[in-house]
Amino acid sequence: MMEIKRIYVENFLSHEKSDVKFKPGINVIIGHNGAGKSSIIDAIYFSLFRDPVRKVNQDDLIRKGSKEAKVELDIEINGKTYQIRRLIKGSITDTISEIFPNGYKTLARGAKEVDATVYKLINADEEVFSSTLFIAQGKIEEIFDNISEIMNKILKIERMNELRETNGPIHQLIKDIDNELKYLEGEKERYKIIEQRINNNKKRIEEDQKQLQDIIERVKRIQEDLQKKKTEITQLEDKKAKVEALFQTKLSIQKEIQEIEEKLKQLPALLREKEDLEAKVKDEELLNNKLNAIKEAKVLISSIKQTSQFLDNLIKQLNSKKSDLEEKKKLEDKEKTYQELNRKKIELENVENEYTRLISILENIKRNIEEKKRRLSEIKIINDEELKIKLESLNEELERKRKEKEEITSRKSEVEGEIKQLVSIKNNLHSLESVSKCPVCGRDLSEHERSKIYQELSEKIEQLNKQKLELNKQYLSLSDYINRLQSTIMQLQSQILSLQKLKGEFENLKQELEKLEKQKADYEEKVKNYQPAHEEYNRIKEQLKELEEYHNRYLKVSRVSENEIEDLNREIAEKVKQKAEDTEKLSQILKEFELPNDNKKLLEIEKQIENKITEIQNLKRKLEDVKARLAVLQNEKLRKTTLENELKKVEEEISTIKFDVAYYQELKDKVEKMNDEYNRLSLEMGKLEGEIKALQSTIDNDLKELEEIKKKLEKEKKLTDAKKNLEGLREILSEKKLQAYLKNNAKTSIENNLITILSKFDLTYRALELNFEQGVKGKNKASAIVVYNDKGDEVPVNALSGGERTAIAIALRLAIAKSLMKDAGVLIMDEPTVNLDEYRRRELIDIIRSSLEIVHQIILVTHEEELMEAGDYVLKLEKKGGISKVEVVSNDQQVI
Numbered sequence: 093m094m095e096i097k098r099i100y101v102e103n104f105l106s107h108e109k110s111d112v113k114f115k116p117g118i119n120v121i122i123g124h125n126g127a128g129k130s131s132i133i134d135a136i137y138f139s140l141f142r143d144p145v146r147k148v149n150q151d152d153l154i155r156k157g158s159k160e161a162k163v164e165l166d167i168e169i170n171g172k173t174y175q176i177r178r179l180i181k182g183s184i185t186d187t188i189s190e191i192f193p194n195g196y197k198t199l200a201r202g203a204k205e206v207d208a209t210v211y212k213l214i215n216a217d218e219e220v221f222s223s224t225l226f227i228a229q230g231k232i233e234e235i236f237d238n239i240s241e242i243m244n245k246i247l248k249i250e251r252m253n254e255l256r257e258t259n260g261p262i263h264q265l266i267k268d269i270d271n272e273l274k275y276l277e278g279e280k281e282r283y284k285i286i287e288q289r290i291n292n293n294k295k296r297i298e299e300d301q302k303q304l305q306d307i308i309e310r311v312k313r314i315q316e317d318l319q320k321k322k323t324e325i326t327q328l329e330d331k332k333a334k335v336e337a338l339f340q341t342k343l344s345i346q347k348e349i350q351e352i353e354e355k356l357k358q359l360p361a362l363l364r365e366k367e368d369l370e371a372k373v374k375d376e377e378l379l380n381n382k383l384n385a386i387k388e389a390k391v392l393i394s395s396i397k398q399t400s401q402f403l404d405n406l407i408k409q410l411n412s413k414k415s416d417l418e419e420k421k422k423l424e425d426k427e428k429t430y431q432e433l434n435r436k437k438i439e440l441e442n443v444e445n446e447y448t449r450l451i452s453i454l455e456n457i458k459r460n461i462e463e464k465k466r467r468l469s470e471i472k473i474i475n476d477e478e479l480k481i482k483l484e485s486l487n488e489e490l491e492r493k494r495k496e497k498e499e500i501t502s503r504k505s506e507v508e509g510e511i512k513q514l515v516s517i518k519n520n521l522h523s524l525e526s527v528s529k530c531p532v533c534g535r536d537l538s539e540h541e542r543s544k545i546y547q548e549l550s551e552k553i554e555q556l557n558k559q560k561l562e563l564n565k566q567y568l569s570l571s572d573y574i575n576r577l578q579s580t581i582m583q584l585q586s587q588i589l590s591l592q593k594l595k596g597e598f599e600n601l602k603q604e605l606e607k608l609e610k611q612k613a614d615y616e617e618k619v620k621n622y623q624p625a626h627e628e629y630n631r632i633k634e635q636l637k638e639l640e641e642y643h644n645r646y647l648k649v650s651r652v653s654e655n656e657i658e659d660l661n662r663e664i665a666e667k668v669k670q671k672a673e674d675t676e677k678l679s680q681i682l683k684e685f686e687l688p689n690d691n692k693k694l695l696e697i698e699k700q701i702e703n704k705i706t707e708i709q710n711l712k713r714k715l716e717d718v719k720a721r722l723a724v725l726q727n728e729k730l731r732k733t734t735l736e737n738e739l740k741k742v743e744e745e746i747s748t749i750k751f752d753v754a755y756y757q758e759l760k761d762k763v764e765k766m767n768d769e770y771n772r773l774s775l776e777m778g779k780l781e782g783e784i785k786a787l788q789s790t791i792d793n794d795l796k797e798l799e800e801i802k803k804k805l806e807k808e809k810k811l812t813d814a815k816k817n818l819e820g821l822r823e824i825l826s827e828k829k830l831q832a833y834l835k836n837n838a839k840t841s842i843e844n845n846l847i848t849i850l851s852k853f854d855l856t857y858r859a860l861e862l863n864f865e866q867g868v869k870g871k872n873k874a875s876a877i878v879v880y881n882d883k884g885d886e887v888p889v890n891a892l893s894g895g896e897r898t899a900i901a902i903a904l905r906l907a908i909a910k911s912l913m914k915d916a917g918v919l920i921m922d923e924p925t926v927n928l929d930e931y932r933r934r935e936l937i938d939i940i941r942s943s944l945e946i947v948h949q950i951i952l953v954t955h956e957e958e959l960m961e962a963g964d965y966v967l968k969l970e971k972k973g974g975i976s977k978v979e980v981v982s983n984d985q986q987v988i
């Protein structure tokens with residue numbers, strides 16, 4: 093049993109995003125024209141078959157302004173829930189999935205796969221569904237007109253007829269088979285021709301092979317002969333190579349000997365040169381000795397000079413030290429006195445310091461006394477008694493004035509109280525004119541008296557106000573006076589206070605002065621005690637100043653001592669000795685090598701000797717070179733003897749090898765001729781082999797072709813059988829056979845279902861007969877269905893009322909669906925009431941209700957408000973801003 097649970101659309105026709113849920117029972121989709129109602133059932137249809145209901149291209153279903161559309165249909169079939177998802181122009185492919193409580197499993201992907209799965213699940217294809225359970229706008233009764241066509245469509249009878257037609261596929265197939273059989277005849281002919289060709293080629297191959305064999309034998313013989321001759325040549329060539337190599341060796345030895353002889357010609361000259369050079373280098377040692385002597389003499393001369401200078405210096409030092417020592421001795425007495433005085437001065441230094449300290453303290457005290465005295469003279473003492481008396485009298489005055497002020501205040505409040513009282517009496521008198529008693533004494537009053545009293549009261553009040561004013565004035569001037577008094581008193585008090593402070597200070601100063609005078613006397617006494625020591629100190633200082641110059645002169649010479657002079661004398665003696673030794677050594681060397689005692693001349697001689705030595709060293713190097721060259725020539729001489737022996741041996745070896753050049757050349761010519769013959773035969777052999785190969789390949793190809801033709805010919809039987817079968821099929825598909833059977837079967841099943849269904853609708857007609865054949869175009873359409881009333885009379889459909897016709901049409905659709913699909917669960921209708929008047933609309937509602945006994949879910953699209961009441965679940969569609977919106981308006985149904 094199928095039930096539609098939900099459709100979700102995205103950018104489909106006028107919908108942007110709509111998610112619509114359906115319930116079992118009657119679902120009414122209501123809304124104005126163009127609100128997007130049909131779009132919802134179109135989406136259901138598109139989900140199932142990927143085909144638009146309205147006559148447009150798929151792309152036209154995409155909402156204008158969007159790039160792709162999507163529909164998602166949740167359906168329940170036999171207790172399982174599936175979701176079909178289709179996309180138009182989308183990047184994702186179509187899918188169908190089974191939905192589980194905690195996930196889903198994809199059953200198929202891709203439009204075709206999904207179509208096939210849907211077909212299996214709902215047990216109907218698009219044709220069946222659109223002719224039965226899906227009723228498009230205004231098409232309910234179309235079933236009467238088209239039943240024959242619809243049945244033909246459903247039973248695929250049209251397709252069967254198409255198959256049978258002369259230009260139909262079966263006929264075409266038979267024709268194709270005939271053509272193929274004809275072609276096979278041709279192939280048989282070709283088979284024979286190829287067989288003949290193969291035989292001819294085989295014969296040619298035999299002939300070629302015989303010729304080839306002959307050549308092969310000849311070649312073999314030539315090869316054997318060639319082998320022998322080639323071995324002999326190889327041996328001869330061996331000998332030839334050896335002789336050639338020996339000749340080569342001989343030549344190179346001879347060449348080397350010649351070269352050595354050439355070199356040996358230099359020998360006598362070299363020997364002479366050697367002797368000459370040896371004589372020249374003999375003097376070297378003598379010259380070296382003389383050079384060393386000169387160097388030593390130079391050192392000695394410089395050393396003697398240095399010693400003399402040093403000696404002069406020492407003698408100068410000695411003289412100066414001696415005069416210093418004399419001065420020192422002269423000054424020693426004065427220095428002693430100086431040291432003595434200085435020691436005393438240091439002893440007195442502490443006492444002197446104390447004296448200076450006391451003097452400075454005394455000075456301080458004196459300065460302090462002066463300061464205090466000055467301050468005392470500045471302070472003038474005023475007698476404060478007078479001020480105190482004045483203050484007292486002022487305080488008394490203040491007290492008096494305050495009392496006066498209090499009195500004025502109390503009088504003022506008395507006057508104010510009186511005024512208030514009088515004003516109130518006056519007011520009373522004024523307001524209670526009827527009262528005729530005196531408000532003061534209580535007696536009766538006449539009008540005249542009353543006005544008199546009024547007059548008197550007014551005058552009294554005025555008087556009192558004047559008094560009050562006077563009092564106020566007095567009060568103010570008194571307050572002012574009191575303020576001034578208070579400020580004078582405060583000034584006086586502060587004056588007295590500062591006077592008292594000054595007095596205190598004066599007393600303090602006096603006391604401090606007394607203290608300081610006492611201290612002064614104390615310190616003067618102390619200073620007196622230190623006076624003699626201070627004078628002694630000053631005297632010593634004077635004497636030291638006088639001795640200062642001598643002391644400084646003494647300090648300069650004080651370090652000179654007798655020891656120092658002795659050391660200097662010793663050093664001078666040593667240097668004199670050293671100088672005498674050096675002079676002796678020098679005169680010996682000069683004598684031995686006959687050298688002048690003159691530094692400049694010595695330098696000249698040294699230069700000459702050095703030059704000579706350099707020259708000799710050059711000659712020595714030359715001598716070494718000559719010796720080396722002589723050694724080489726000596727070696728060459730030895731080598732020459734060895735080579736002469738080798739030459740003899742080589743000549744002997746050549747004479748022992750016997751090699752005949754003429755015989756060798758003859759043999760080589762023969763071999764060349766044989767090679768030419770061999771090459772010619774090889775070429776011929778290749779040609780024959782190529783020809784045989786080509787022939788063999790032609791044979792192979794021909795055999796293959798024969799094999800192929802054989803295979804083709806095998807099909808011949810199958811083709812003749814197929815032809816027979818096809819002819820049989822055409823016969824079976826004819827109207828009389830399979831078509832009649834199918835129609836009859838369907839007719840009975842549908843008629844039975846129809847009767848059952850109609851019994852649920854409240855109709856008087858019970859029996860019904862279908863006549864598919866009658867429905868064919870051009871014949872009487874009305875009698876495609878024949879209805880029988882209770883009495884058994886036949887009534888044509890066209891004679892029935894509109895309501896009855898609608899009921900029968902729906903019943904017929906349901907019956908067809910049932911017989912083809914068994915568990916048809918849902919009926920979908922788009923605007924079924926179009927063209928119906930109100931009465932018929934009511935009837936239709938009843939019929940729709942009754943249909944619920946056959947299908948358990950109905951989806952109804954309508955714009956008529958009154959159809960809402962038929963619905964268990966009502967969805968309202970509205971277009972807002974060009975986009976369709978869905979709203980659930982009623983849900984009467986108890987959810988099961």
Ligand SMILES: Nc1ncnc2c1ncn2[C@@H]1O[C@H](COP(=O)(O)OP(=O)(O)OP(=O)(O)O)[C@@H](O)[C@H]1O
Pocket residue numbers: 104105106107123124125126127128129130131132152153154155156955969
């Ligand atoms: N590709 C599209 N994009 C947007 N809107 C479209 C597209 N194609 C059609 N429409 C509009 O979608 C609207 C809804 O069409 P639909 O047929 O669902 O309306 P309906 O409520 O069934 O109306 P009626 O009762 O007139 O049949 C129509 O106004 C139509 O013009």
